[in-house]
Amino acid sequence: MxxxxxxxxxxxxxxxxxxxxxxxxxxxxxxxxxxxxxxxxPQSVRLAGADAFLSGPHSYTPNLGLIELRRLVVKDLETRLGLTYGDDDICITNGGNQAITLAIAATTQPADGILMPSPGYPNFTMAAHFAGNTIETYDCSEDTQWLPTLHTLERAYRDDVSLLILNTPSNPTGAVMNPHQLAEIADWARFRNLWILSDECYWPYSDTGRFSIAQFAPERTYILDSFSKRFGFTGWRIGTLAAPRGEANKLLKGQEATVACISYPAQAAAMAAISDRTxxxxxxxxxxxxxxxxxxxxxxxxxxxxxxxxxxxxxxxxxxxxxxxxxxxxxxxxxxxxxxxxxxxxxxxxxxxxxxxxxxxxxxxxxxxxxxxxxxx
Ligand SMILES: Cc1ncc(COP(=O)(O)O)c(C=O)c1O
Missing domain, CATH: 3.90.1150.10 (Aspartate Aminotransferase, domain 1)
Incomplete structure (x- = not known):
């Protein structure tokens, strides 16, 4: 052969x-x-990572990430978005990029369609290729003021679609969805019975309020956050994926099958960064x-x-x-x-x-x- x-x-x-x-x-x-x-x-964040290298454990960490870090992420989601998660709903990932591939593996079968924005972050397309999914783009051009609408989503929808990817604030256009638009799309995703991957990695840089579609459809939304964009250590490779209640077990399996776990020093630095109150x-x-x-x-x-x-x-x-x-x-x-x-x-x-x-x-x-x-x- x-x-x-x-x-x-x-x-x-x-x-x-x-x-x-x-x-x-x-x-x-x-x-x-x-x-x-x-x-x-900050020096405090660098030192937390360095100290972990020098005197921390050098063994595997849990698949979903250190419990102490997951607790901090739970608290963070509650404080900024009013959302309730358990420690086991959170997965620490190898940057936001790995969160995309994990969410796709958790919510689609090979060859299922994935709805994604165009223009949009090219790694959504690449991750779909990686997983063997088909790509259905919805228009987010000037014609729609750079945002998805019910009309453009419905036009792009096919029967084999199982996941909708949203990205607000958007890379590349900077467009930000408001709560009314998020609520409308949440209803539509419920009507079409789709999972949602909400890539919110640019949330700290939004002038028009900070909202998540998970506030309107928590039962089907995975929230992606990237500590690259949030704390400036793109090369340390760390991010998070918050799963709907009871769904993170799938992420755990995906973690073991790919990177097994995230390095301890990166997680130690992340704990210092997310705890920074200066x-x-x-x-x-x-x-x-x-x-x-x-x-x-x-x-x-x-x-x-x-x-x-x-x-x-x-x-x-x-x-x-x-x-x-x-x-x-x-x-x-x-x-x-x-x-x-x-x-x-x-x-x-x-x-x-x-x-x-x-x-x-x-x-x-x-x-x-x-x-x-x-x-x-
Ligand atoms: C929209 C979006 N999502 C996710 C990522 C992933 O970033 P990282 O893997 O560094 O966390 C990026 C990086 O550019 C991005 O623009």
């Missing part, structure tokens, strides 16, 4: 990483590509939200690069009046003419060719220079 090709053969290469790869060796370019928030990580992180969220707003305002003030973004860490702008966006590599032209590296919209969906994503979560000096360059586009 011939050697078979696995399903990853036809999966796309990571499009954001590809855009990043173009700039790594180009000094002097303002790199607004990757969403790696330049949050300063206001440090809140100041960082305000700083990056203000930079995002400033970037959006500046782009709009040029009169030729309409931009949006009122949540998350990105500005999302239309570049069709300043470069030939019909070309697939138009972002390289922008890089040459304006010294700014962005992720082209095609990375996020077929309906976003003319748009580009700019990360505002960079350090102050780099941001000042980037803004100057944006002004002279």
């Amino acid at each position: 011939k050697l078979r090709s696995g399903r990853l053969l036809t999966a796309p290469l990571p499009p954001i990483r590809q855009a990043v790869a173009h700039v790594v060796n180009l000094p002097g370019v303002s790199n607004l590509t990757i969403g790696d928030p330049a949050i300063s990580v 206001g440090h992180y809140e100041r960082e969220y305000e700083r990056f939200s203000a930079q995002r707003n400033q970037l959006v305002e500046t782009l709009n003030s040029l009169g030729k690069t309409p931009a949006v973004g009122n949540g998350g860490i990105y500005a999302w702008a239309n570049f069709s009046q300043v470069v030939d966006t019909t070309r697939n590599d138009w972002h390289l032209d922008l890089m040459k003419t304006a010294n700014i590296a962005v992720v082209p919209g095609s990375a996020f969906g077929e309906n976003a060719q003319q748009w580009g994503r700019l990360s505002a979560a960079i350090n102050e000096n780099d941001f000042a220079l980037a803004l100057e360059r944006v002004r002279s586009i």
